[in-house]
Amino acid sequence: MPAARRIRVWDLPTRIAHWSIVSLFGVCWWTAKSDHMQWHRLAGYGMLAAVWFRLAWGFWGGETARFGHFVRGPGTTLQYVRKLFARGDEAAPAPIGHNPLGALSILAMVGLLLTQTTFGLFAVNVDGFASGPLSRWVSYSAGRRFAHWHGANFNLLLVVVAIHLTAIGFYRWIRKERLIPAMIHGHKTVSAPIQEPYFVPWWRAIALATGIGICVALIANIGSLA
Amino acid sequence: MRFIPILRNSDRIRVFLVSATMILGALGSAHAASLPQIVHARQEHFRMLGRTAKSLRDQFGRRRLNWAAIGSDAQALDRLASELPSWFPPGSGQGHGVKTRARAVIWTNPQAFAQAAHMLLFRAQGLTRAAAHHDRRALMLNARALGHACGSCHSRFRAHSGWW
Ligand code: HEM
Numbered sequence: 001m002p003a004a005r006r007i008r009v010w011d012l013p014t015r016i017a018h019w020s021i022v023s024l025f026g027v028c029w030w031t032a033k034s035d036h037m038q039w040h041r042l043a044g045y046g047m048l049a050a051v052w053f054r055l056a057w058g059f060w061g062g063e064t065a066r067f068g069h070f071v072r073g074p075g076t077t078l079q080y081v082r083k084l085f086a087r088g089d090e091a092a093p094a095p096i097g098h099n100p101l102g103a104l105s106i107l108a109m110v111g112l113l114l115t116q117t118t119f120g121l122f123a124v125n126v127d128g129f130a131s132g133p134l135s136r137w138v139s140y141s142a143g144r145r146f147a148h149w150h151g152a153n154f155n156l157l158l159v160v161v162a163i164h165l166t167a168i169g170f171y172r173w174i175r176k177e178r179l180i181p182a183m184i185h186g187h188k189t190v191s192a193p194i195q196e197p198y199f200v201p202w203w204r205a206i207a208l209a210t211g212i213g214i215c216v217a218l219i220a221n222i223g224s225l226a
Numbered sequence: 227m228r229f230i231p232i233l234r235n236s237d238r239i240r241v242f243l244v245s246a247t248m249i250l251g252a253l254g255s256a257h258a259a260s261l262p263q264i265v266h267a268r269q270e271h272f273r274m275l276g277r278t279a280k281s282l283r284d285q286f287g288r289r290r291l292n293w294a295a296i297g298s299d300a301q302a303l304d305r306l307a308s309e310l311p312s313w314f315p316p317g318s319g320q321g322h323g324v325k326t327r328a329r330a331v332i333w334t335n336p337q338a339f340a341q342a343a344h345m346l347l348f349r350a351q352g353l354t355r356a357a358a359h360h361d362r363r364a365l366m367l368n369a370r371a372l373g374h375a376c377g378s379c380h381s382r383f384r385a386h387s388g389w390w
Pocket residue numbers: 024025028029032033040041043044045047048116117118119120121122123124125126130131132133147148150151154157388
């Protein structure tokens with residue numbers, strides 16, 4: 001068995017995107033519940049940018065962030081699930097990036113977040129004032145419907161996030177894999193002979209973030225441009 | 227009494243009480259029948275309030291404001307706000323077997339509710355004045371405060387939805 005080595009698994013943009021999503025999730029939730037709609041909208045724009053970035057990074061980012069790298073077919077996923085609870089040689093190997101099951105929850109989370117922010121852009125608040133920037137192109141009742149879907153979709157998000165956190169706990173205490181430190185500093189210690197993932201130059205992240213930032217700023221201010 | 231000579235005074239009182247009870251009962255059941263209508267009309271009024279507020283807000287981003295349209299929306303808000311207290315007759319809140327989010331505290335603390343309604347009227351009047359004077363700053367200020375008047379009344383007097 002080769003000696004354990006420390007390899008990089010998550011690049012900085014992936015980690016920044018994740019922890020931004022986590023904190024913005026909390027801010028969005030709290031500002032909505034306490035009726036601080038001005039802040040809710042700002043945090044929502046941040047979330048929109050973070051989610052768009054993560055989506056783009058899934059195509060042009062480092063290997064472990066790419067959807068093409070970690071999203072597997074149902075066959076591979078089932079095979080992985082069967083070995084999930086096994087021990088010793090039978091146990092499913094720990095992949096350096098996301099495992100096939102985690103891939104599903106990532107698709108669900110990113111998809112629901114995309115839906116959540118899109119509904120938010122069209123949502124009309126009960127008072128008709130604190131509303132999404134695109135709501136002026138929909139009627140009041142349609143905007144209210146978007147707000148209801150926005151609320152219902154949030155419940156779905158809560159469920160998927162609960163599953164996400166439970167899964168992380170499962171890996172920590174049942175499979176003895178610590179996933180959180182890797183998502184913080186980006187490295188894992190591995191002993192299996194695996195090839196290190198490739199990463200992309202940092203300026204690509206800057207370019208994508210800039211472009212997305214401009215798009216989100218335009219959407220946020222579309223009311224005064226139109 | 228010549229018309230009903232057989233009745234003694236105590237009987238007359240009894241007849242009066244029975245018929246009064248029957249009339250009140252009839253009124254009461256008529257009231258019960260119209261309760262869903264009262265609540266429905268109230269919610270329709272509130273949706274009108276929301277529609278008008280949105281219509282007003284949707285004009286804000288423009289570089290050149292359409293003061294005529296803004297003025298008519300502001301007046302409509304003004305009128306609805308002055309009518310708002312009349313949408314809440316006693317017995318039309320939660321706990322009377324009808325689907326409503328109007329909390330009982332509206333009737334147990336009527337001063338606070340009247341104050342919240344008055345705050346809305348005050349801001350709607352401010353909007354009407356700002357529109358009449360083509361005062362953009364005052365318009366924005368009162369619009370934000372109006373939205374706040376809606377929200378703060380809802381947080382106290384309208385039941386919340388959702389379990390989180
Ligand atoms: C572009 C981004 C967003 C915009 C413009 C936006 C806008 C809005 C608006 C206008 C409302 C009020 C709806 C109402 O009064 O019923 C609302 C409510 C809410 N939003 Fe957002 N939102 C955005 C993103 C998000 C995100 C990312 C989350 C959570 C992850 C979120 C969670 C909520 C919640 C929990 C409510 C309360 C729903 C309710 O009370 O029924 N929003 N949002």
